Amino acid sequence: MKKIIGYILLMTMVIIVIPFIIVKGCSTVVEDLIPMDEPEILEKNEVLYLDVYVASEGETKKMPLEEYLIGVVAAEMPAKFETEALKAQAVAARTYAYGRMKKIYASNNSDAHRGADVCTDSGHCQAWISRADAIKKWGEDSGKENWDKIKRAVNETENIIIWYENKVVNPLYHANSGGITENSENVWDGVEVPYLRSVKSKGEDASSEYEVVTTFKEEDFISAFKSELPDLKIEEENLLDQVEVLERTDSERVDRIKVGDVNLKGTDFRRILDLRSTNFIIEEEESGEIKITTIGYGHGVGMSQWGANHLAKEGKGFEEIIKHYYKEVELDNIKNIEENFENY
Numbered sequence: 001m002k003k004i005i006g007y008i009l010l011m012t013m014v015i016i017v018i019p020f021i022i023v024k025g026c027s028t029v030v031e032d033l034i035p036m037d038e039p040e041i042l043e044k045n046e047v048l049y050l051d052v053y054v055a056s057e058g059e060t061k062k063m064p065l066e067e068y069l070i071g072v073v074a075a076e077m078p079a080k081f082e083t084e085a086l087k088a089q090a091v092a093a094r095t096y097a098y099g100r101m102k103k104i105y106a107s108n109n110s111d112a113h114r115g116a117d118v119c120t121d122s123g124h125c126q127a128w129i130s131r132a133d134a135i136k137k138w139g140e141d142s143g144k145e146n147w148d149k150i151k152r153a154v155n156e157t158e159n160i161i162i163w164y165e166n167k168v169v170n171p172l173y174h175a176n177s178g179g180i181t182e183n184s185e186n187v188w189d190g191v192e193v194p195y196l197r198s199v200k201s202k203g204e205d206a207s208s209e210y211e212v213v214t215t216f217k218e219e220d221f222i223s224a225f226k227s228e229l230p231d232l233k234i235e236e237e238n239l240l241d242q243v244e245v246l247e248r249t250d251s252e253r254v255d256r257i258k259v260g261d262v263n264l265k266g267t268d269f270r271r272i273l274d275l276r277s278t279n280f281i282i283e284e285e286e287s288g289e290i291k292i293t294t295i296g297y298g299h300g301v302g303m304s305q306w307g308a309n310h311l312a313k314e315g316k317g318f319e320e321i322i323k324h325y326y327k328e329v330e331l332d333n334i335k336n337i338e339e340n341f342e343n344y
């Protein structure tokens with residue numbers, strides 16, 4: 001009998017106590033990286049609120065951060081994506097919103113969102129959709145189910161944000177990198193962000209919009225550029241002889257391109273023609289039209305949403321997904337780091 005009790009005690013040690021020590025050990029390692037003198041811990045049930053300028057309604061609303069995030073994930077990522085990808089998206093979206101609340105991003109032009117912390121314009125902050133509109137968009141059948149799936153993903157990452165060397169990160173993300181993400185400085189001149197490095201991103205061709213062909217009539221192609229560059233010298237005749245890719249980045253995106261007598265950045269070329277990405281090739285159709293084939297969708301910096309979904313399908317958790325796309329970052333709870341905040 002004593003032997004059995006001894007055995008049970010031993011097994012209890014092995015099964016419960018030792019893993020507990022190991023887990024505690026892990027969290028201590030994280031804490032070691034973050035020197036903390038008596039952090040101000042939020043009360044357990046204290047809810048963070050933020051002001052959201054809802055562009056479609058022209059008014060600012062106060063929302064609990066976690067509730068606002070459900071609407072962001074619903075607007076920014078397809079609901080059919082894997083839960084771990086939705087969780088990674090929730091963490092990135094929370095980090096961005098928190099960074100805005102703390103006014104740490106360089107381009108903190110709050111006029112664009114009427115003085116609110118964030119706006120719902122995806123071109124400026126992050127897209128957002130109300131529960132009612134999301135359910136209407138998805139249809140009654142799957143609408144509520146989709147919303148609840150996203151809500152769970154947000155809840156399961158409650159208060160978790162991404163940071164790098166004691167600073168909240170700017171967690172840029174995009175739809176589809178086309179197989180490899182981009183270094184930040186190749187999109188924003190000179191802004192070399194240590195955690196926004198180019199990484200491989202598999203499985204993105206699962207998107208039907210991975211490769212997109214856009215055609216332009218010659219005169220439309222020319223007028224798009226002339227509306228921005230009125231002095232541009234370019235002729236309709238032999239048009240493609242006057243357009244030349246000069247340089248590509250390491251990830252094969254167009255870095256510099258000559259159009260007529262002007263040398264442009266690939267990102268400006270993309271913006272002027274409203275292309276899906278800067279990873280493109282240009283050809284001339286027999287009809288004379290200009291055919292541009294793009295790979296991927298978005299600026300390509302930070303997390304690829306389609307790549308995140310692929311990693312989730314491979315069994316990766318949201319933390320691994322985040323750490324794949326943002327180099328050497330840490331995840332932690334807002335409540336633990338409030339006191340250690342430093343400006344970005």
Ligand SMILES: [Zn+2]
Nearest residue numbers: 113119124125
């Ligand atoms: Zn905004």
